[in-house]
Amino acid sequence: MPVGEHLEILNFRSKYQYQVSSVGIELPITILSGARKQVSLVAKVDTGAAFCVFQREYAEQLGLYVESGLRQTFVTATGRFQAYGHNVTLSCLNHDIESTVYFAGYHDFPRNVLGLQGWLDKARFGLVHYDRSLFLSRYDD
Amino acid sequence: MPSSGPAPAHLDRHRAHQQAMDWLSVNRGNYAGQWIALQGNQLLATGTTAKEVFARVEQENPPALVLKIESESLPFAGW
Numbered sequence: 001m002p003v004g005e006h007l008e009i010l011n012f013r014s015k016y017q018y019q020v021s022s023v024g025i026e027l028p029i030t031i032l033s034g035a036r037k038q039v040s041l042v043a044k045v046d047t048g049a050a051f052c053v054f055q056r057e058y059a060e061q062l063g064l065y066v067e068s069g070l071r072q073t074f075v076t077a078t079g080r081f082q083a084y085g086h087n088v089t090l091s092c093l094n095h096d097i098e099s100t101v102y103f104a105g106y107h108d109f110p111r112n113v114l115g116l117q118g119w120l121d122k123a124r125f126g127l128v129h130y131d132r133s134l135f136l137s138r139y140d141d
Numbered sequence: 142m143p144s145s146g147p148a149p150a151h152l153d154r155h156r157a158h159q160q161a162m163d164w165l166s167v168n169r170g171n172y173a174g175q176w177i178a179l180q181g182n183q184l185l186a187t188g189t190t191a192k193e194v195f196a197r198v199e200q201e202n203p204p205a206l207v208l209k210i211e212s213e214s215l216p217f218a219g220w
Binding site: 018019020021023026028030038039040041042055057058060061091093094108110111 | 154155158159161162163165166176190191192195203204205206207208209211
């Protein structure tokens with residue numbers, strides 16, 4: 001190792017081999033709300049997204065009244081949209097995280113996003129895209 | 142490393158999800174614009190609305206993976 005360089009060793013609880021895809025890096029996750037309600041879906045990992053945003057249809061399946069949540073306006077490259085925050089449990093690669101996530105205010109929102117607040121800020125996350133490998137642990141694990 | 146591993150339910154779900162993602166990598170293009178439900182590598186239901194697809198897989202355990210296949214086939218460029 002060249003002088004002055006420092007080798008960091010990180011440990012993670014889970015490793016996931018994701019598929020090569022034109023739609024981005026996708027993870028299967030489960031959202032739990034209340035004692036028994038849960039939905040499993042596919043979400044994109046997006047370190048450029050400030051929050052976690054999901055399609056409205058999942059909130060409805062969970063029995064949540066979408067508009068009762070914390071209203072928030074989001075901006076994207078192509079416009080703005082309204083979403084509503086709710087407290088749920090995100091289960092991903094066997095890690096459960098209590099979090100506030102947002103559900104789109106309208107139907108047919110095009111995708112689900114795992115962003116910084118609500119997911120990445122509660123995890124230790126590693127990515128080696130060359131190998132299509134994603135590493136994950138709870139932050140406090 | 143702690144001796145207690147994930148609960149069996151987690152393992153079942155994780156295995157099913159991995160199989161579903163493998164299925165999606167091959168078959169996604171055939172269902173553009175549709176809601177689909179997968180249990181492992183088995184396609185359980187398709188439909189034009191989430192409601193009808195969820196209704197057909199409500200008894201699945203672990204829960205089926207339910208998603209809408211994006212109709213846009215061009216590469217995603219972020220928000």
